Amino acid sequence: MARNRLRNARGVRRRRLAAVTAAGCLALAACGQAENLEEQRGGDDGGGGDGPVELRFTWWGADARGDLTQEVIDLFEEEHPDIRIQPQWTSWESYWDRLNTEAAAGDMPDIIQMDESQIATYGQQGTLRDLGSLDGLDLSGMEDNVLQTGEVDGTLYGAPVGIALHAMAYNPEVLDQAGIEVPDDTTWTWDEFYELAGRVHDELGDEGVHGISFWSLQSANLQNIARQRGEEVFPREGETPISRETIVEFFEQNLELVETGAVPPGDVQTEGVGLSLEQGSFATGEAAFHPLWHTQVQAYVDASGIEMGLLRQPALEPGDHRMVNKASMYWSIAESTDHPEEAATFVDFLLNDPEAARILGVERGVPAIPEIQEVIEPDLGPTGQLSVEFAADLQDEVVPPPQVTPSGASTWSDDYQRIAGEVLFGQITPEDAADQLLGIIEGYQ
Incomplete structure (x- = not known):
């Protein structure tokens, strides 16, 4: 039955491809409606006079x-009738263009959903407020190794909404079909992982199955291995920068994995970049393993109908995984807001209110505050509980988080992906790729 189920999953891929355009149009239309919701609701003139204070909130x-967030907004306004929240939301693709324009005009929304790749840029431009200076925002329930992910040069520009760890998801049905047991992730190494991935293709390659899905083009995989070697792509003072040797060996390994069938060839991996999650090889049963931010596993379960599992990242040496917390995203407050106290009250509500937490669940990641994790866990399904428990179990193992992506380096993932693609297609050597990447990293500074 597992084999038939996987074949059925692969069979729907073309139908999903045909449907994606229509679905995308509907989603964009809905986003446009949501952006204008504040106009539909009417409202005051920004909190002047005796009316309620109005805060713009963007994500x-x-x-x-959008639906879940609006439900939380409604709950907040019931409890705080003196504050009104004007929602403003859009797709990821247009979000940053809009926010850049608003920042340049000095008209930032009061509360901003912020990303790790952008927080240093906005913080160092002076557009985000130091959250540590605000009364009414209680962050005492957050562990230091989580809270620190929102700091830039010691200033807290973002309160982590949730945490995610870069993990290895697996499809138990593909492994079973290949005759492979789920590995012991407390001791497994990269060499063992690569060997397992090759075995999957040896057993199932005739059906188009590879061991690992989207691999070579994901910069986080290189960063994980570098960290296990005591190096960082973006080192703080006193930390060791990523070496040419590490980059060369990583790309050489990628080419070997393509040769063994452990990962798909370059054209398939490149095609996968443009596919939706539901269309990718992991969701359609064409790969046994998939590196991801662990909270994303719910989306793959929803897409495939298969209860995927989570494993630690493999290690260079058994047990030395050096995994880190990453903020799934942040709540930031604009420096330009006229109502910092009210904005802090709303952010505090988003982070600490139990009922708000029950509404939001893990949609924006496993809540960053352990007590809130305990509040929502009973209401979660099996995969949601898996995400919460996975993060909780790893907290005794995680190492201090790296610094956030520096200002000016927000294109790092795209730059890496372009160079990695050139290696896969034989356009440049791993040595050339290492020299180019090191030059790009230096140019960010």
Whole structure:
């Protein structure tokens, strides 16, 4: 039955491809409606006179996120009738263009959903407020190794909404079909992982199955291995920068994985970049393993109907995984807001209110505050509980988080992906790729 189920999953891929354009149009239309919701609601003139204070609140996301967030806004306004929240949301693709324009005009929304790749840029431009200076925002329930992910040069520009760890998801049905047991992730190494991925293709390659899905073009994989070697792509003072040797060996390994069938060839991996999550090889049963931010596993379960599992990242040496917390995203407050105290009250509500937490669940990641994790866990399904428990179990192992992506380096993932693609297609050597990447990293500084 597992084999038939996987074949059925692969069979729907073309139908999903045909449907994606229509679905995308509907989603964009919905986002446009949501952006104008504040106009539909009417309102005051920004909190002047005796009326309630008005705060603009912006985020990116799809319809489901918008619906849940509006439910929380309604709850907040019931409890705080003196504050009104004007929602403003759009897709990821247009979010940053809009926010850049608003920042340049000195008209930033009061509360901003912020990303790790952008927080240093906005913080160092002086557009974000130091959250540590605000009364009414209680962050005492957050562990230091989580809270620190929102700091830039010691200033807290973002309160982590949730945490995610870069993990290895697996499809138990593909592994079973290949005759492979789920590995012991407390001791497994990269060499063992690569060997397992090759075995999957040996057993199932005739059906188009590879061991690992989207691999070579994901910069986080290189960063994980570098960290295990005591190096960082963006080192703080006193930390060791990523070496040419590490980059060369990583790309050489990628080419070997393509040769063994452990990962798909370059054209398939490149095609995968443009596919939606539901269309990718992991969701359609064409890969056994998939590196991801662990909270994303719910989306793959929803897409495939298969209860995926989570494993630690493999290690260079058994047990030395050096995994880190990453903020799924942040709540930031604009420096230009006229109502910092009210904005802090709303952010505090988003982070600490139990009922708000129950509404939001893990949609924006596993809540960053352990007590809130305990509040929502009983209401979650099996995969949601898996995400919460996975993060909780790893907190005794995680190492201090790296610094956030520096200002000016927000194109790092794209730059890496372009160079990695050139290696896969034989356009440049791993040595050339290492020299180019090191030059790009130096140019960010």
